[in-house]
Amino acid sequence: MPQSAEKVLDHAELFKEPEYQEIFERKKGFEGGCGAAKVQEIADWTKTMEYREINFKREALVINPAKACQPLGAVLCASGFEGTLPYVHGSQGCVAYFRSHFNRHFKEPCSAVSDSMTEDAAVFGGLNNMVDGLANAHALYKPKMIAVSTTCMAEVIGDDLDAFIKTAKQKGSVPEDFRVPFAHTPSFVGSHVTGYDNMLKGFLTSFWDGKTRSETAAPAINLNGGFDGYCVANNRELKRMMKEMGVEATIISDPSEVFDTPADGEFRMYAGGTTADQMEAALHAKGTVFMQGISAAKSADYVAKAGQKTVSLNCPVGVTGTDAFLMAVSELTGQPIPASLELERGRLVDAIADSQAHLHGKRFALFGDPDMLLGLTAFLLELGAEPVHILCSNATKEWTAKINALLAASPFGKDAKAWPGKDLWHLRSLLATEPVDFLIGSSHGKYLERDIGTPLIRIGFPIFDRHHHHRFPIWGYQGGLNVLVKILDKIFDTLDAKTSDSASFDLVR
């Protein structure tokens, strides 16, 4: 009997005990499997070039894609507004999934409702659900705004959110002047970043449509982070940098507080977020900087049409990315970049100089969202590392063009290839046939790490199997330092593991 009260063995150890190994063996007799030799033969074959070719011919089958669906992004965007309840019009199971997805990433509560459409709504439409749902949500959760997005069910049956919300208001579900920004977010178009963009545009439209812009009113500029798993820390870092610059900036959609409330005996369903007043004033800003421009294309377009200057960045990670961000802010506001930030810059450059020998020529594979891949690739290039496979399941044409241009501009990018629209099973073939030293991506990459043995550096969304990563920024010079340390830690851990039985097991690296 392996178990004891003194030393409780849980799954990680218990099932390695001989008693359990024996039951696994006995069970095989009933499983109808094909035997260890055959499994090994096929496992080896899946790592060959022959398999890669078959694998890359797939047209219909998608295996382990690195993307989620639109309404997930809409829920994140809506969570960034003060007192706002994300409300998904459609089948209820989706919201359960969105909530648990964010719970698992942020280790924080995520509040969102659905209007629980079922068969009757599939036949007659979901208007009644909307009428009752807005009334119930308003009564129970007392939000300041309710932000409505859709599931694929509502989209397939063609429910019209604008008309439904108006009707619900007429029927008294919420007061006539209660703000209900909305966005259609079909799951069969784009990905979670598209949903974020659509919802963001829904908010901008709700606040700005029909208003006249006058540039006399403060604040100076707006910032938007896009779909960002590091929003908690990144948004705080943005605010800090703006303070250093003396720039008054509004972050449009700021979930940094709602996904980082304290454990002090009180549950705060709403915390922080962009206020309605800020949103109204934001129309009059000089310009808006989109930190993840490709993923906020429609919103950026809307802002530009509203008369503002817009700047679209691609997830500025590292030195040149942060330089570009700060210079853009400086240009928009006329405020100089202060010595304090220049000092931070110098420190990041110093850190890179100290460590460059360990980074130079290291080969990386990356996967994730379009803007983040551009930011991370740019950073790797400036570290003298070599991005080799850059895989984006939710790529756009613009992404492919941009990443290719980025790679072409650096000698460290000459062997790199971008893989738009591919999934992590494609990446498995790439890693098996054209190996790299390290893999950068979300927690889903851990299966690739196990299969192929490529060490995984966890940067991206979702991070499910490590704690608190989202509490550290990846933007700005400080964020660059965090990313640098994450990469270096893995490099050194790998080197230590590799040299543990040799004289090269050095104390000083």
Added chain:
Amino acid sequence: MSAVLDDKTRNKALINEVLEVYPEKAAKKRAKHLNVYEEGKPDCGVKSNIKSLPGVMTIRGCAYAGSKGVVWGPIKDMVHVSHGPVGCGQYSWATRRNYYNGTTGVDAFGAMQITSDFQEKDIVFGGDKKLDKLVDEITQVFPLAKGISVQSECPIGLIGDDIEAVSKKKSKEVNLPMVPVRCEGFRGVSQSLGHHIANDAIRDWVFDKADYEKPFESTPYDVVLMADYNIGGDAWSSRILLEEMGLRVIGQGTGDATLKEIEMMPRAKLLLLHCYRSMNYIARHVEEKYGVPWFEYNLFGPTKIAESLRGIAAFFDDTIKEKAEQVIAKYTALSQAVIDKYKPRLAGKKVMLYVGGLRPRHVVGAYEDLGMEVVGTGYEFGHGDDYQRTTHYVKDGTLIYDDVSSFELEKFAEKIRPDLMASGVKEKYIFQKMGIPFRQMHSWDYSGPYHGFDGFAIFARDMDMAINSPVWGMTKAPWKK
């Protein structure tokens, strides 16, 4: 007034308090789902398995979650296609900890997200052709797959795709069982209908197509361990006991299961049903059609384990009965040591439960073994028969809440201030912010197993670490105390 009367009065007042906040129509509906259990009553006095209120934060999922996430998904040697847009498969990707042995992507496909990734054109023109092609591709990239299931997402039913026809055709072409499952998320009121639909698919597409004329060397002791999803290895810590008491487990379903093991159900002498809610349908079918009886067992905590092992043994001869006693005796020292160690730290602690499946009742005994008291319980997607079965477990005055909304559960917890809330990931962080210790009872908080005697030791340790963590003494700043 006695303590029970006090609790009853308080609980009734609590129910009225939460109902007051709802709009009238909604309050009337919710009133039927909240009650205080009265001893001697045949059920818990709540309505269940009714549509959730729109706009209310229900904790429930959908039919797809019930089929793919629970019943079909854990069958490890089949490829389960999340048929439709990318989201559903992405969110349910390896998040339920259905442990299995096997080589992922080669002969086992559990911790994978395999989808037809519907795009707009698939919605407009239908996805049947894509499904057809996708099956060919599965056979090319996963040559050791033993079957394919099609887990329908919402759009499939809405656009009228004929996945049954595609499945029949392709099954012949590629010579693999292919199972269409109509588990679109909008069907029914929760994941519960998904379980039922998934069970029916096992009946129609596995049993009805399997060849039971083929010779099979049976023994009088053949059982199938079913409706255990092997969360953190639960089915294994259960199986070890069944084998020790002399039974031959010829199939496990659906945690760490293979398609062949699922086919074994009609061959068994007894079906052992852990999660009644998710698989009673197929158990009843096997009983009716093949004459195999089934037994609902409960392997949480030594009291219920002993009761269950004896209950199982009662179906067999004296040899098994004796061995069952030996197994119970063998583990008594372990259970007693666990109780001796943890009961002093846990006795008298109050627990509120809110889970799915069987756990709102099955875990009550395990808490009681540790001297703890369950003061409130409810099901995400239980039916009337679950609430009848719950009466065997709960005490007079227990607060009962069906399909509880997060709003209600928070209010109840604020007033009752349990020492432990045991629910799911969507609830976890809310209650921890409130300073209430919490354990996830869907995923065992990534610990486990919790079933069986080995699991009970882990269960006890985990409850202790949750409740007696130093962190709860720090939630208030000292200058605020």
